[in-house]
Amino acid sequence: DQQVKQNSPSLSVQEGRISILNCDYTNSMFDYFLWYKKYPAEGPTFLISISSIKDKNEDGRFTVFLNKSAKHLSLHIVPSQPGDSAVYFCAASYTGGFKTIFGAGTRLFVKA
Amino acid sequence: EAGVTQFPSHSVIEKGQTVTLRCDPISGHDNLYWYRRVMGKEIKFLLHFVKESKQDESGMPNNRFLAERTGGTYSTLKVQPAELEDSGVYFCASSTKGTRMGTDTQYFGPGTRLTVL
Numbered sequence: 001d002q003q004v005k006q007n008s009p010s011l012s013v014q015e016g017r018i019s020i021l022n023c024d025y026t027n028s029m030f031d032y033f034l035w036y037k038k039y040p041a042e043g044p045t046f047l048i049s050i051s052s053i054k055d056k057n058e059d060g061r062f063t064v065f066l067n068k069s070a071k072h073l074s075l076h077i078v079p080s081q082p083g084d085s086a087v088y089f090c091a092a093s094y095t096g097g098f099k100t101i102f103g104a105g106t107r108l109f110v111k112a
Numbered sequence: 113e114a115g116v117t118q119f120p121s122h123s124v125i126e127k128g129q130t131v132t133l134r135c136d137p138i139s140g141h142d143n144l145y146w147y148r149r150v151m152g153k154e155i156k157f158l159l160h161f162v163k164e165s166k167q168d169e170s171g172m173p174n175n176r177f178l179a180e181r182t183g184g185t186y187s188t189l190k191v192q193p194a195e196l197e198d199s200g201v202y203f204c205a206s207s208t209k210g211t212r213m214g215t216d217t218q219y220f221g222p223g224t225r226l227t228v229l
Contacts, residue, residue: 002154009152032215043116043203043220044155051215089155093216098168100218102147102155 006103019077023090030092038087080110116221124227130192137206150200194228
């Protein structure tokens with residue numbers, strides 16, 4: 001039972017354009033959502049997060065949107081750069097819970 | 113400040129052998145997590161330590177896996193005996209707050225790639 005789903009295994013985008021990575025979740029108790037970025041042979045690194053009391057959080061070129069009614073969040077990268085090419089993991093947790101649940105990741109290719 | 117380190121980076125063993133993975137968290141991080149990722153699938157939670165205590169080990173696959181964190185510093189994850197399906201990348205992460213407090217950001221090590229032949 002996968003509680004966090006990233007249905008697109010890969011995404012290819014031209015440099016300078018917008019990258020949109022999507023994530024769906026099933027557990028309505030989740031109240032904190034994160035995006036991690038992973039390069040080959042490295043561990044995931046924290047990118048951006050959002051609390052369930054917000055619907056948007058922005059950090060430079062990265063914006064995360066949360067739609068609680070649809071149990072959906074998305075990560076927007078604008079403008080996309082070749083260095084953004086990596087695997088992006090969506091993750092979720094809830095206050096009082098003991099674990100963070102990760103999705104399977106979406107591999108982003110940004111073409112120069 | 114040093115990040116999370118893991119040793120070895122890669123281990124190849126035969127079915128039935130024993131392997132021990134080590135994780136050194138960021139200094140001062142009470143929370144330590146083990147995860148596993150198998151062939152492009154999700155990063156799956158294995159267990160969570162708070163200092164030397166196991167907070168949640170619900171993700172451990174079976175009793176062939178044993179995790180310890182003596183003294184609340186580094187942690188080891190032993191697989192004995194290893195099976196083919198244990199192959200994957202084992203990640204360790206550490207954090208200050210812990211997922212129970214909400215808004216927990218975890219810092220990951222580079223992982224240990226385990227291959228069981």
